Amino acid sequence: MTARREDPRLGLVIANFGRTAAVEDDAGDLYPCVVRKKAGTVVCGDRVRWTRQPGGHGTIVEILPRRSLLSRPGRHGKLKPLCANVEQLVIVCCPSPTGPLDTRLLDQYLVAAELTDTAAVIVVNKDDLTDNLTKQRLRARLKTYEAIGYPVVFTSARTGDGLHRLRDRLRKCCSVLTGESGVGKSSLIKRLIPDLDIRIGALSAASGKGRHTTTTTTLYHLKDGGDIIDSPGVREFGPWHITAPELEKGFREFKALKGRCKYRNCRHVGEDGCAIEAAVAEGLIDPARLDSYRAIMSVLCRYSP
Ligand SMILES: Nc1nc2c(ncn2[C@@H]2O[C@H](COP(=O)(O)OP(=O)(O)O)[C@@H](O)[C@H]2O)c(=O)[nH]1
Ligand SMILES: [Mg+2]
Ligand SMILES: [Zn+2]
Numbered sequence: 001m002t003a004r005r006e007d008p009r010l011g012l013v014i015a016n017f018g019r020t021a022a023v024e025d026d027a028g029d030l031y032p033c034v035v036r037k038k039a040g041t042v043v044c045g046d047r048v049r050w051t052r053q054p055g056g057h058g059t060i061v062e063i064l065p066r067r068s069l070l071s072r073p074g075r076h077g078k079l080k081p082l083c084a085n086v087e088q089l090v091i092v093c094c095p096s097p098t099g100p101l102d103t104r105l106l107d108q109y110l111v112a113a114e115l116t117d118t119a120a121v122i123v124v125n126k127d128d129l130t131d132n133l134t135k136q137r138l139r140a141r142l143k144t145y146e147a148i149g150y151p152v153v154f155t156s157a158r159t160g161d162g163l164h165r166l167r168d169r170l171r172k173c174c175s176v177l178t179g180e181s182g183v184g185k186s187s188l189i190k191r192l193i194p195d196l197d198i199r200i201g202a203l204s205a206a207s208g209k210g211r212h213t214t215t216t217t218t219l220y221h222l223k224d225g226g227d228i229i230d231s232p233g234v235r236e237f238g239p240w241h242i243t244a245p246e247l248e249k250g251f252r253e254f255k256a257l258k259g260r261c262k263y264r265n266c267r268h269v270g271e272d273g274c275a276i277e278a279a280v281a282e283g284l285i286d287p288a289r290l291d292s293y294r295a296i297m298s299v300l301c302r303y304s305p
Contacts, residue, residue, distance in 0.1 A: 067087070093125070
């Protein structure tokens with residue numbers, strides 16, 4: 001049988017369900033597709049070539065080169081790919097009632113973003129719950145991040161406050177939301193995609209399984225432009241498969257001091273003549289950022305002496 005002239009065509013993987021994937025064509029229609037074994041492992045966000053079979057389903061024959069691939073640690077220390085071609089990591093956090101913001105976790109996500117060449121935006125959600133004094137403290141705490149070029153957006157998924165600023169940040173590219181459980185990621189997604197239920201219904205038909213669940217990594221188009229990938233696994237996205245020398249690349253404000261330490265192989269963990277430590281003493285680098293760096297370093301060293 002000869003292939004139709006328009007085959008193979010280009011498509012975007014909206015969700016994948018193991019052996020099958022929902023592929024969107026240029027017209028925005030969804031097709032359940034099986035993945036040809038030779039094509040490799042397909043993930044949400046992949047751009048693919050696929051051929052349409054009689055009956056409305058298709059076969060993915062090739063994955064186009066990826067701009068980026070986000071993974072999380074899987075079983076036996078192997079990385080599990082989560083989503084492809086993400087350009088921006090939206091790190092959602094919220095002030096805890098018991099203490100200040102957990103910037104350690106924030107820094108961890110930022111390192112992971114830097115090392116995968118992904119831009120990052122910090123979203124502080126549940127702004128409706130914070131009193132004025134807490135707001136002031138939070139804003140002061142986050143100045144560090146704005147100063148090194150990470151945008152900070154305050155939102156409330158409950159009242160809708162700040163959502164237009166978030167939409168502005170999402171407009172231009174493909175983003176993925178990450179952050180601890182309970183910070184409000186799902187609530188923000190519901191706000192951003194008002195017809196979420198309808199979209200999930202359409203995906204169920206294209207999954208070939210009759211049901212689509214929120215545990216499947218899924219890409220959504222936003223009304224005002226841009227795409228958002230909702231992926232529960234992204235929570236575990238972190239800098240766990242890097243080497244100690246790579247870690248400092250994850251702290252962008254350390255870059256200017258490269259080569260300034262007394263020892264060429266300085267790891268900035270208390271060595272003599274450390275330029276990073278000197279910069280902290282001079283107030284040029286936030287001490288909490290160096291603390292985060294050291295905390296991640298100690299975890300990495302446990303894995304790779
Ligand atoms: N007050 C307030 N509660 C929120 C806000 N966003 C989410 N929540 C609540 O926080 C809880 C966790 O939200 P969810 O979206 O499931 O968080 P996720 O685990 O990050 O997806 C739910 O009870 C939400 O109703 C917010 O902006 N303000
Ligand atoms: Mg959720
Ligand atoms: Zn040093």
